[in-house]
Structure formats: C-alpha cells, structure tokens
Amino acid sequence: xxxxxxxxxxxxxxxxxxxxxxxxxxxxxxxxxxxxxxxxxxxxxxxxxxxxxxxxxxxxxxxxxxxxxxxxxxxxxxxxxxxxxxxxxxxxxxxxxxxxxxxxxxxxxxxxxxxxxxxxxxxxxxxxxxxxxxxxxxxxxxxxxxxxxxxxxxxxxxxxxxxxxxxxxxxxxxxxx
Amino acid sequence: xxxxxxxxxxxxxxxxxxxxxxxxxxxxxxxxxxxxxxxxxxxxxxxxxxxxxxxxxxxxxxxxxxxxxxxxxxxxxxxxxxxxxxxxxxxxxxxxxxxxxxxxxxxxxxxxxxxxxxxxxxxxxxxxxxxxxxxxxxxxxxxxxxxxxxxxxxxxxxxxxxxxxxxxxxxxxxxxxxxxxxxxxxxxxxxxxxxxxxxxxxxxxxxxxxxxx
Numbered sequence: 001x002x003x004x005x006x007x008x009x010x011x012x013x014x015x016x017x018x019x020x021x022x023x024x025x026x027x028x029x030x031x032x033x034x035x036x037x038x039x040x041x042x043x044x045x046x047x048x049x050x051x052x053x054x055x056x057x058x059x060x061x062x063x064x065x066x067x068x069x070x071x072x073x074x075x076x077x078x079x080x081x082x083x084x085x086x087x088x089x090x091x092x093x094x095x096x097x098x099x100x101x102x103x104x105x106x107x108x109x110x111x112x113x114x115x116x117x118x119x120x121x122x123x124x125x126x127x128x129x130x131x132x133x134x135x136x137x138x139x140x141x142x143x144x145x146x147x148x149x150x151x152x153x154x155x156x157x158x159x160x161x162x163x164x165x166x167x168x169x170x171x172x173x174x175x176x177x
Numbered sequence: 178x179x180x181x182x183x184x185x186x187x188x189x190x191x192x193x194x195x196x197x198x199x200x201x202x203x204x205x206x207x208x209x210x211x212x213x214x215x216x217x218x219x220x221x222x223x224x225x226x227x228x229x230x231x232x233x234x235x236x237x238x239x240x241x242x243x244x245x246x247x248x249x250x251x252x253x254x255x256x257x258x259x260x261x262x263x264x265x266x267x268x269x270x271x272x273x274x275x276x277x278x279x280x281x282x283x284x285x286x287x288x289x290x291x292x293x294x295x296x297x298x299x300x301x302x303x304x305x306x307x308x309x310x311x312x313x314x315x316x317x318x319x320x321x322x323x324x325x326x327x328x329x330x331x332x333x334x335x336x337x338x339x340x341x342x343x344x345x346x347x348x349x350x351x352x353x354x355x356x357x358x359x360x361x362x363x364x365x366x367x368x369x370x371x372x373x374x375x376x377x378x379x380x381x382x383x384x385x386x387x388x389x390x
Contacts, residue, residue: 129318130282131382137317145315151379153325155309 001025001077004045012037015082023077026067031092034083038068038098046072047079050098053105055113059140062087064115068095085115094120112138179384204386209366212296221357228271228297229354232347235270236263237290240277242303242337254340261347267293272350275327277337278306278319281379284326288376291327292389298362299354301346302332311336325375328361 005017005027015028029037041047047070056065061084068081085092094117096103106117111127114136126132135142184198215221238246249256250263264270267290279287291300302323305311310321323329330353333346353359365372369388377383 128282130285131380133381134317142317144317147317148310148315148321151317152310152319152321153375155322158309158314 001079004079008037008040008045011040024080025078026080026082028082028084031083031085034068034081035093035095035098037081038070038095041070041079042098046074049073050101051078053095053102053109055109055115055138057087057113057138057140058084059087064090064113066092066109066115089116090114091116091118094118094123096120112136114139182384200386204389206386206388208369208388209292209362211363211366222355225355225357229351230260232259232261232272232299232350233270234261234263234272234274235267235290235294236265237267237273237287238276239279239283239287240304240306242274242276245303245337245340245343246274246276248340249343254344256344256347259344259347267291268295270294271298272301273298273327274301274303275307275323275329276303278304278311278313278316279323280318281320282318284320284376285380285385288326289385289389296362297359299330299350299359300327300361301350302329303343303346304338305334305336308332308334320379326372326379328365328372330359330361 001019001022001024005014005025008014008027012029012033015030017028018026020026049071051069051071052067053069054067056067058065063084064087066083066085068083069078070081071078083092090113092115094102094106096106096117096119103121103123106115106120107123107125107127109115110117110120110123111129111132117123129137134147137144137147182199184196186194187197188194215224234246238244246263248254249261256262267273271294273287273291273294275287291298300323302308306313306319307323307329310316310319313319314321320326331346331350333342335342338346350359373387
C-alpha cells in the first residue's frame, strides 16, 4: 500500500492519507485530479472494481465528502479516494464511462443527498423514493423525526423508555420500607 | 401523472386511429359498495362459517414479517391444516396480511392489491410496525398506523410475531368472521372518501385511478 501511494504521489498531488489496515487505505484528492487518478488506478494499478461510491454530509464545513472505494482483486487490497465538494448546489463530474455501475450510485446520491452528476444516465429519474417533495432525506439538515410526525398519522399512547433506566427499575425495584 | 396514463391517440394495426383515455377505459370508476347481509340471519351465519373456513392469503410480503409466513407453509407449522393457504394473485385471495413496515412506495402497491381482492376480504396487520410504526417510528418514508389507510380486522403484535402467533391470529380471525365482526371491507366502502384522503395525503405522486379493480 505504501509503495502505491508513494508512486501515485509523484503523479498527482495527494492530500491526507489514512492507512486503515495493511490492505485498506484512504487518500484525499482535489476534485480536478480525481478522474486522472481513477483512470491511473484502473488501467495501470489493477484497481478494476468500483466497490462503492458514497457521500458524507459535513454540514459544519458546508461540504460533501464523496468516497470512491476501489478494489484490486489480484492483490486483495482496497483504496478509498475522498473528494470534498461544495455543499451549495452540489455537483460532481460523472464517472459512468469509467465504471457503468457508477451511474446507479450517482442516481442514489442525486436522490438521497441532492448531489448532481450532469450527464450520468437516467440521473433525473426517481431512484427509490416516489413523489418526494422535501429536502433530500440523507442530508443532515433534513429532520426525519419532524417530517414523520408532520406527514404520517401517529397512534397516541406510544411511550419511549430510556433502556438503562427501565432495566434498572425492572431488575432492582425500589422496596418500600 | 405517468405518460402511459395520459389521454392519447393510438394507431391500431389496421391503420385506424382512436383515442384512449386509460383512466376511464382500463379501470373501474365505480367506488366500492357495502356488501349487504344475506336475506336471513341463519343464512348469513352459514356464510360466515364458510368464509371463516376458507382463508386464502395473498402472497404479498411487505416487510420482514414475510419471512414468518414461509415456515407456516412447511410441515413444521403447516397452516394448511387450518384451511389457510397462500395464493399468488389478489383475485384469488381474501386475506391480506400486511407483514411489517410499509413504505409509502409499497403502500401504493398494497392499496392496489387490496382493492383488486374480491369481497369478502380481510386485512391482518402483522407486527408492531403496522400498529404504531415500531422501530421505524421516526422513519421518513414508512407509515405509522396502518388503519388510517386500509381497514384492519385484526392486529398481531410482536416484533416479529412467531409463526405460532400467526396461527393463533388465524384462529382469532375465524372467530371474528363467525361472529360477523370482520367487516373491514364494508367499513372501507362506507368511509371510502376518508380512506382515499388519508392515502393521498402520504402518496404525493398519486398516479392511479381512485378505485382500480
């Protein structure tokens, strides 16, 4: 893993590097060098499999983190590429021509996080949700509890107990003198 | 509204052009009606006995509860000995088990399936998700109270109920039917407007006819 990142660092300016395990590392790159980096990894370094493409909402920094996880099957190691993008009017270049499966991930990110991938196949179609009108639900500023209380009828009488306190009361009842 | 449901001009193979309005032409517009009782009380009782002894379940599993129905079809629990069996289409079934959480997307299909079933028909809500949302109490796309959208005759509580609980539920449903208390389909017909309003409140992209059997 270390040789690989040293090698890549000569070609692209790599950001922060996290070596999670001997066979798993994460690197941050700028958005411009993502595509050449992915191409290099796919065609020269044997990372032929796109395992997943997912996003993290860093609302405090007003950024989305996209994680492209690639796998090298013959070496049995994985590398994750982290790209930070702006949260307002979030959009990213599509990579569906490198891995056709990316189109599905990109559709999901469009629906769940509202990140646009212009040019990706069927990107504007509904993916899982039907007739969704609110904020994209995986964004952290979407209040899922408030939405569910406003939208769906609730049955009155439901009470929520604190598990620790409840078990304490059950197991060690207070004996009245 | 989906494109295939819009009014359009269709060209037949013989070259004749004609207008198609799918919502009117392909679906029934008439709302459901209340099924009257038999002409005499004793005959209605006989009917109810017969209904209770032939419970045919629609094989539509909506949540994790669907997995609890599989053992019932196998020799270990063998629900068939109670006159209960599973059918592949709504037309052949008279019991709809909502087996767990219902997302809004599945609710749409569940409503269509329920309306396609023929009277007499019954609904069982299985598991706590159908009662008050269960562990999906704060989820953004599951409903919390099934009885707002479909008429429920019987709830089976648990998360998930064991197959034995389902067998007990079938026996309880039989008692309800024999007592003439399983009138969910008639309630649905009587309060049709109320049910439709509730359904449309959560299904934001209503793209089907109001009643579509």
